[in-house]
Amino acid sequence: MTSNTFRISEDLGVRRLGFGAMHLPTEPAADREASRAVARRAVELGVTLIDTAYLYGGGANEELLAEALHPYPDGLLITTKVGVARSVSSGEWRLDGRPTVLRAQVEQALRRLRVERIELLQLHRIDPDTPLADQLGALRELQTAGKVGRIGLSEVTVTELERAREIIDVASVQNRYNLLDREHEPVLAACEAAGIAFLPWRPVAAGASSARAEIAAVAAELAATPTQVSLAWLLEHSPVILPIPGTARIDHLEENLAAAHLRLTPAHRDRLNRLPEPA
Template sequence: MLSNTFHVGGDLGVRRLGFGAMHLPTEPASDREKSAAVARRAVELGVTLIDTAHMYGGGANEELLAEALHPYPEGLLITTKVGVARSPESGEWGLDGRPATLRAQVEQGLRRLRVERIELLQLHRIDPGTPLADQLGTLRELQAEGKIGRIGLSEVTTDELGRAREIIDVSSVQNRYNLLDREHEPVLAVCEAAAIAFLPWRPVAWGALGERAEIAAVAVEAACTPTQVALAWLLGHSPVILPIPGTARIDHLEENLAAADLNLTPTQRDRLNRLSEKPGQAAPS
């Protein structure tokens, strides 16, 4: 049985099943209070990893978490992301990995989260318009200044991850990944070999009718919900996977976190693995 904890960067211990704050609304005031209640309930239930980003409301999501949880309980890791900015002309969000932008967003994140150091800071996307060495070099400088503890990446290929590891120590990777969407299996393999935390975003997704039926059948057998099956599969698939399911409802939060106690049988896992097979392709182990 795999451990329910993981040490990000080799030294920062967290429970593997975390919480993604992206879906928490920050306005109007009534919704904001409900969002704060969800965040507080997550911590009450033992969550020690919460994911947010500058892009989520232009920092409003970071402010919400600080409002709900500061002063933070010991052992709580709030990780945020930088590198996506809103155009002052069009108002559209776009990749922006220029050193000045990254530095400004880190400084804003420190202020909004009310911390002196962001223990895990992730580059939301690699900006193809800015040299990778400049993007990661800026984060490395901020790390040397004590404003960042560990550096992670998001939505990267194996090649991009390899090039990044030549510049910095990569502590985490946050890629799209779930039971039915395993495009980034090669990236996960690299992370597992290097003990890099792998945070799947969109950890629960439903495919074709037949796939949903198979997941539902396993859920009936295990006396749980299909969502819990999908999360339990992730937790059992690799010791470096740290799912961060998000929700704005306490009942869904409680359902998600209960997946940590679900143990799928080897036969059930084999059936679920086969859902990602393509014609002529064996199910990944």
């Protein structure tokens, strides 16, 4: 039986099917109000993990979630990410893991989210131009100061994860992963062995036409949608996977969250497991 809950760092319980807020528009005003409605509906439907980041609108996404949901209900985890900054001269986004930048972005996130502590903070990417020990050391200092509860990583290799675990306790990993894109299977295996939460971004992706046809066939046999089948496969594939599908529409949100109740048969899982990844 697939469990619908997971305990991050063994002490923070969440439902395994969360919500990614990246796609929520923050303007114009009508779209912003619709986005707030989607976020509120997610919580009404039992979502307890919402993912955002400074990168999503330079903090605008964080502000939107606070407008929609603050004061936050008990048990709701809003996780955000830092470590990507916008160049003042060019306006381009780039990796920036300098301790001064990370500390500033955390302080800004605390203000925008209207909290005194970020229960799960993830490093959006490892900055190759800044020593890893400096990046994680800065986040560990914020953790010691009580401004961060748990620290996670995003888009890391097994080797990078191992190096990071020598410096900090890693609570989560957020890598690209889905039924048709399993490049990070070794990272998932490492997370499973260590009991680390694995939050796949882009949890549903289009593949080759033959693969899409097979997913559609399984969906038809289960009276479900291909998206629901893809999410159900993730939930059953590993107990540490916490998918965070995102959408700006309430009907898509409800479709996504219904996947938590879909059960694949062993035969269906076998057919899906054999699907080839795109070349």
